[in-house]
Amino acid sequence: xxxxxxxxxxxxxxxxxxxxxxxxxxxxxxxxxxxxxxxxxxxxxxxxxxxxxxxxxxxxxxxxxxxxxxxxxxxxxxxxxxxxxxxxxxxxxxxxxxxxxxxxxxxxxxxxxxxxxxxxxxxxxxxxxxxxxxxxxxxxxxxxxxxxxxxxxxxxxxxxxxxxxxxxxxxxxxxxxxxxxxxxxxxxxxxxxxxxxxxxxxxxxxxxxxxxxxxxxxxxxxxxxxxxxxxxxxxxxxxxxxxxxxxxxxxxxxxxxxxxxxxxxxxxxxxxxxxxxxxxxxxxxxxxxxxxxxxxxxxxxxxxxxxxxxxxxxxxxxxxxxxxxxxxxxxxxxxxxxxxxxxxxxxxxxxxxxxxxxxxxxxxxxxxxxxxxxxxxxxxxxxxxxxxxxxxxxxxxxxxxxxxxxxxxxxxxxxxxxxxxxxxxxxxxxxxxxxxxxxxxxxxxxxxxxxxxxxxxxxxxxxxxxxxxxxxxxxxxxxxxx
Amino acid sequence: xxxxxxxxxxxxxxxxxxxxxxxxxxxxxxxxxxxxxxxxxx
Numbered sequence: 001x002x003x004x005x006x007x008x009x010x011x012x013x014x015x016x017x018x019x020x021x022x023x024x025x026x027x028x029x030x031x032x033x034x035x036x037x038x039x040x041x042x043x044x045x046x047x048x049x050x051x052x053x054x055x056x057x058x059x060x061x062x063x064x065x066x067x068x069x070x071x072x073x074x075x076x077x078x079x080x081x082x083x084x085x086x087x088x089x090x091x092x093x094x095x096x097x098x099x100x101x102x103x104x105x106x107x108x109x110x111x112x113x114x115x116x117x118x119x120x121x122x123x124x125x126x127x128x129x130x131x132x133x134x135x136x137x138x139x140x141x142x143x144x145x146x147x148x149x150x151x152x153x154x155x156x157x158x159x160x161x162x163x164x165x166x167x168x169x170x171x172x173x174x175x176x177x178x179x180x181x182x183x184x185x186x187x188x189x190x191x192x193x194x195x196x197x198x199x200x201x202x203x204x205x206x207x208x209x210x211x212x213x214x215x216x217x218x219x220x221x222x223x224x225x226x227x228x229x230x231x232x233x234x235x236x237x238x239x240x241x242x243x244x245x246x247x248x249x250x251x252x253x254x255x256x257x258x259x260x261x262x263x264x265x266x267x268x269x270x271x272x273x274x275x276x277x278x279x280x281x282x283x284x285x286x287x288x289x290x291x292x293x294x295x296x297x298x299x300x301x302x303x304x305x306x307x308x309x310x311x312x313x314x315x316x317x318x319x320x321x322x323x324x325x326x327x328x329x330x331x332x333x334x335x336x337x338x339x340x341x342x343x344x345x346x347x348x349x350x351x352x353x354x355x356x357x358x359x360x361x362x363x364x365x366x367x368x369x370x371x372x373x374x375x376x377x378x379x380x381x382x383x384x385x386x387x388x389x390x391x392x393x394x395x396x397x398x399x400x401x402x403x404x405x406x407x408x409x410x411x412x413x414x415x416x417x418x419x420x421x422x423x424x425x426x427x428x429x430x431x432x433x434x435x436x437x438x439x440x441x442x443x444x445x446x447x448x449x450x451x452x453x454x455x456x457x458x459x460x461x462x463x464x465x466x467x468x469x470x471x472x473x474x475x476x477x478x479x480x481x482x
Numbered sequence: 483x484x485x486x487x488x489x490x491x492x493x494x495x496x497x498x499x500x501x502x503x504x505x506x507x508x509x510x511x512x513x514x515x516x517x518x519x520x521x522x523x524x
Contacts, residue, residue: 262524345500345520375497377524387523393497428524461496461522469502471520 008273009328009481011283011320012211013439015063015093016203017427018101018195018314019055020295021048021167026191027295027311044299048167049308051097055086059378059425060313064090065440073423079380080308092440093206095313098166101198102173103128107141108198108247113190115154115161116173118145133205146173162187182232189228196227196289197240199316201247204287207318208248218320220281221245221255222272224264225289226430229257244287253285261460262375262434264288265317266474269456272321273331273476283322290314291430298428301385310381315429317436329446329454329478335362337457337475345471347397348404354457354475355398356405362477366402369420369477370451373438374398375459376426395421434458446480454478486512494520 024030024044033040054060058079061067066086075082088094096104103124106114116124125142128134151174154161161174175194178185200223208215221241229238241255258268265288272284292314299309321331337354344350355366372395379389399416402408408416426433435456445451457475462468490508492515494501501520508515 345494345502347499347503375524382524385523388497390497390524433524459496461520463520464522469518469520471496471500 002279005277006279007324008276008321008331009324010443011322011328012207013319013443014203014207016199016316017095018199019051019095020098020314021312022098022165024296024309024312027297028293030296030299043303047303047309049312055095056084058082060095061086062425063437065092066090069422072425099124100127103142104198105194107138108201113176113178115146115151117148117151120172121145133209162191184231184235192292193227193229195292195314196225197243199314200244200287200289203316203318204244204248215249216252218250218253218285221253221285222268223257223287224268224431262431263458263460263472263474264431265436266456266458266476269476270336273333276321276323277333283320286319288431289316294428294430298381298385305384311428313427315427315432317432327481329443330481332477332479335477339473350473351397351401354473365407367407369453369455371454372398372420373435373456375434376424376437377428377433378424378426381428391424452480488513490515492518496520496522
């Protein structure tokens with residue numbers, strides 16, 4: 001048995017966005033508000049963006065690698081008013097229109113729970129037929145569809161199906177419940193889980209195709225999404241990792257889900273790196289699908305400011321961790337930051353554990369890290385709703401910590417935030433917005449030598465589940481492979 | 483501000499000051515914390 005450790009690296013990362021304005025009504029906040037007052041439907045509908053507007057939106061373009069985060073910082077707000085044309089595919093992934101994403105949902109539906117209307121199936125099939133990541137076998141799974149009358153019947157049945165709409169209100173199908181008496185298999189829960197699966201499948205397929213990876217050579221998949229897959233006897237106990245692997249041709253893989261709210265992906269990267277380092281697996285894929293529940297989360301603030309509802313995209317990520325190739329950025333497993341139980345909840349204590357302690361172990365200072373990737377939520381989404389600029393809050397604390405350690409003087413705090421921080425550009429999609437959105441740009445920079453070190457740090461709101469008052473956090477240092 | 487003997491509701495934010503940190507400060511100043519909670523706005 002070989003007993004030496006392997007050096008793990010980030011071999012590749014890709015992202016996926018689905019423009020899903022028709023699903024905004026099923027975000028948690030809009031759906032709760034709509035159940036109390038159906039009249040707000042008109043206001044929501046009139047503030048939904050076109051696909052072209054979502055494609056051109058600068059934060060989405062940063063997310064998909066069209067433009068660098070530094071470029072975003074130089075674009076004057078409001079970003080949603082930007083007239084710069086965009087394209088579907090960026091260096092790090094694509095943004096798919098809703099007409100096609102509904103087709104992908106059907107393709108990923110293993111239990112015939114999605115029923116699409118027959119004429120819509122043909123429209124979706126025609127569009128998906130030219131998609132480079134979908135096969136004839138995928139298109140066969142679309143079937144022939146159902147008559148509109150059948151969908152109307154399903155939506156009015158005893159275990160009502162959830163009608164599926166396009167942005168402009170056309171009903172194109174429905175999502176059925178899988179069990180009449182099981183809240184864990186209700187139509188809305190299954191829609192949440194299936195969108196998560198389908199978006200992660202597309203991110204993973206993009207990664208496999210563009211990095212020219214053999215799917216059969218992937219032995220293990222870690223899903224870091226937050227969706228609760230399971231039935232009435234084990235709510236949330238299920239596994240999306242293997243379901244995603246199945247749809248990506250990873251015939252030799254198994255996998256497991258790692259949960260940690262927003263810091264799930266960073267935990268998963270640490271686990272993946274450790275498995276590669278210990279030579280348990282030669283490579284491990286880390287995936288995270290979207291969070292349907294977060295669509296339209298801040299829509300009230302957007303309506304109040306008469307701006308478009310910007311939380312209209314579903315986001316996913318796929319990352320491959322593999323053994324050292326001499327080229328890709330290294331994961332420094334000897335410099336992990338952990339927000340421990342005993343650490344306390346003050347921001348100083350949290351950031352001491354996540355930033356200062358791991359750097360000190362390597363004899364480094366805060367200023368030795370070129371870029372910090374923390375909560376990267378787009379402030380244009382959060383500020384109109386009074387939720388502040390989350391990335392800036394976090395970067396100010398890191399800068400304050402550097403000042404406390406006398407690595408910079410207090411007057412340098414704004415400059416540190418500007419140079420070592422990143423403007424927020426990620427959709428508010430839970431775990432997807434925490435640290436990992438920068439990974440595509442980080443890998444590019446660490447490969448071309450413009451960056452030497454990047455720290456990913458993510459925080460998870462464990463208290464939301466009411467089992468502890470604690471939050472969590474995890475950090476990971478990436479280094480140029482020289 | 484005199485907190486000795488006062489009842490306190492500690493509402494915190496994950497990316498700002500967390501509820502438990504506010505509660506700890508309030509207790510150390512002699513207040514009774516009747517509710518502490520932390521919100522996440524993203």
